[in-house]
Amino acid sequence: MKYILSILAGISIYVLTYNILGLFGQKPTHISVEIDAEVLKDDLFQLFYHVAEEVSFDKKHKVNTRVKGQEGIQKIVFRIPADKDVQKLRLDIGTNKEQAAMKITNLAIKSDNKSISFKENFFEVFTKNQYINYEEPYLITMELADRYDPFFVSAPLREEFRTLRQEQYTFSPTIQHTMALIVAIAILFFTLQIQIKQTYDNLAQNAFISVFIVMLNIPLISTVFNLEKGQDQTNFEKRKLTERPEFSFRKSFPQEYESYYNDNFGFRNTLVNWASQIKLNFFKTSPRPGSVLFGKDNFLFYNSETDVYPSYSNANLMSPSQLEHKYQELVLRKQRLNKRGIAFICAFAPNKHTIYSEYLPHAMHMQKTTQITLADQMVDYFGTRGFPIIDMRAELLEAKQDKLIYCKLDSHWNADGAYIGYKTFMNKAYPILNERPHDIEDFNIIYLTQKTGDLVNMLAIDSISNYIDIRPVYSLKNKENKFTKLDVTGFPSRTEITRNEFCGNRKKVLIFRDSYTSALMRFLSSHFYEVTYIWTDYNESIVKKVNPDVVISFRLERYLKKL
Numbered sequence: 001m002k003y004i005l006s007i008l009a010g011i012s013i014y015v016l017t018y019n020i021l022g023l024f025g026q027k028p029t030h031i032s033v034e035i036d037a038e039v040l041k042d043d044l045f046q047l048f049y050h051v052a053e054e055v056s057f058d059k060k061h062k063v064n065t066r067v068k069g070q071e072g073i074q075k076i077v078f079r080i081p082a083d084k085d086v087q088k089l090r091l092d093i094g095t096n097k098e099q100a101a102m103k104i105t106n107l108a109i110k111s112d113n114k115s116i117s118f119k120e121n122f123f124e125v126f127t128k129n130q131y132i133n134y135e136e137p138y139l140i141t142m143e144l145a146d147r148y149d150p151f152f153v154s155a156p157l158r159e160e161f162r163t164l165r166q167e168q169y170t171f172s173p174t175i176q177h178t179m180a181l182i183v184a185i186a187i188l189f190f191t192l193q194i195q196i197k198q199t200y201d202n203l204a205q206n207a208f209i210s211v212f213i214v215m216l217n218i219p220l221i222s223t224v225f226n227l228e229k230g231q232d233q234t235n236f237e238k239r240k241l242t243e244r245p246e247f248s249f250r251k252s253f254p255q256e257y258e259s260y261y262n263d264n265f266g267f268r269n270t271l272v273n274w275a276s277q278i279k280l281n282f283f284k285t286s287p288r289p290g291s292v293l294f295g296k297d298n299f300l301f302y303n304s305e306t307d308v309y310p311s312y313s314n315a316n317l318m319s320p321s322q323l324e325h326k327y328q329e330l331v332l333r334k335q336r337l338n339k340r341g342i343a344f345i346c347a348f349a350p351n352k353h354t355i356y357s358e359y360l361p362h363a364m365h366m367q368k369t370t371q372i373t374l375a376d377q378m379v380d381y382f383g384t385r386g387f388p389i390i391d392m393r394a395e396l397l398e399a400k401q402d403k404l405i406y407c408k409l410d411s412h413w414n415a416d417g418a419y420i421g422y423k424t425f426m427n428k429a430y431p432i433l434n435e436r437p438h439d440i441e442d443f444n445i446i447y448l449t450q451k452t453g454d455l456v457n458m459l460a461i462d463s464i465s466n467y468i469d470i471r472p473v474y475s476l477k478n479k480e481n482k483f484t485k486l487d488v489t490g491f492p493s494r495t496e497i498t499r500n501e502f503c504g505n506r507k508k509v510l511i512f513r514d515s516y517t518s519a520l521m522r523f524l525s526s527h528f529y530e531v532t533y534i535w536t537d538y539n540e541s542i543v544k545k546v547n548p549d550v551v552i553s554f555r556l557e558r559y560l561k562k563l
Contacts, residue, residue, distance in 0.1 A: 410453030
């Protein structure tokens with residue numbers, strides 16, 4: 001009974017301490033808008049805040065901040081009076097027309113000890129205008145019709161600002177819970193030791209046990225009391241975590257809730273990141289070999305068993321009958337399109353594994369079943385039958401002798417590789433498109449460093465010590481030859497439509513694509529009046545909807561069967 005009383009006393013002390021600390025509160029005097037960004041040249045950023053009594057943004061509700069150009073992420077801070085009923089924000093990202101490509105990695109609004117971050121959904125909450133082009137992860141500002149005014153406008157943020165304007169506690173909830181827990185455990189432990197009169201050795205042993213129990217329960221305590229509220233909630237795994245299921249008495253509910261808890265327990269992201277860093281830095285092994293493997297010279301390689309393995313191991317070869325079936329499928333498609341006056345072109349970009357095979361890890365080399373690839377099969381078979389597939393492997397293999405053309409930390413080619421791919425494609429498709437590629441001298445090119453990429457993200461970390469990528473960024477010197485993006489309502493998700501009024505033609509191009517085409521958009525859209533990029537397999541209903549002059553099926557090598 002005496003032990004139960006001690007435990008109850010400890011719980012009471014915890015609750016009392018927590019509430020006493022919570023008495024110290026005050027209303028914030030200002031709210032900060034903090035931006036984590038890389039800005040390479042000096043500039044002036046402006047933040048407009050729309051208040052309730054006004055129809056729109058007003059210059060009297062504006063904050064200016066001078067930004068010093070420098071490499072690396074810096075924090076840009078604006079302060080807004082906390083007594084303003086803010087509805088929306090407008091972020092003007094500069095007045096310097098010569099600004100280089102920049103990155104915004106996070107935007108957060110903060111009061112004294114509360115914070116709301118838009119790191120994961122920045123581009124969902126903040127909409128860019130036509131003076132900004134986004135080539136992940138870079139923002140490229142541009143001048144249109146002698147006007148330069150790049151800015152983002154937020155969705156309504158009234159509730160977020162109201163939350164931050166509320167009375168704030170001197171001690172954050174995390175500090176309150178932690179201090180209350182320490183006091184309660186200390187007093188509980190002290191009273192128990194007095195009651196049972198243990199020796200010093202037993203005291204030390206029980207102290208160790210107590211600390212161990214507290215550590216085991218920290219994730220649960222964090223979940224119950226929401227200790228991570230206002231903290232960085234970065235999901236290093238870059239996947240959609242399981243959502244909380246609605247309570248019901250169905251048999252599957254316990255399993256569904258277990259899956260939810262396994263994805264969302266307290267401090268999970270931090271623990272996942274720590275575990276990955278330990279494996280990388282101490283044991284020099286991939287924490288997720290089923291997704292990413294470490295190659296030579298700091299190259300990372302994608303290693304999905306169902307996605308890329310059949311391609312780099314050459315286990316996806318076609319039989320003669322399968323090749324003939326695919327050939328007939330594409331020939332019939334071409335004939336149907338040609339009858340409607342639509343040209344049809346097939347092309348593919350090689351895997352990173354193909355261009356940089358010498359850097360593959362030994363395990364990947366050992367898994368190759370033959371030196372003949374599916375690309376070899378299809379290019380040869382279709383070519384001899386009079387249906388050429390545009391193949392850019394030879395040009396890329398030659399170009400890599402002079403520069404890095406694929407990302408080391410990402411599964412995609414970089415802008416240098418994309419330019420070689422674009423140039424090869426345009427030259428080989430010239431008889432159909434009647435367009436020659438821009439020369440390299442037509443572009444301004446800057447080179448930036450980056451410590452991340454999709455392969456780093458797959459490892460559930462944000463960077464790897466001593467691993468760096470060089471990322472080129474291309475922009476046309478001819479400011480008039482710029483394209484704008486059109487509304488994509490009614491099209492599949494991830495569709496992008498561009499229009500170039502200054503290209504000198506009225507050609508409409510429809511491209512069925514995958515992620516590799518994203519880097520080509522800057523180049524291809526400068527040549528045609530309208531280009532529709534559809535991230536899906538060939539779809540006849542979309543062809544009828546767009547009614548293009550040219551249909552292009554452009555795929556990555558490992559997706560050649562989806563041409």
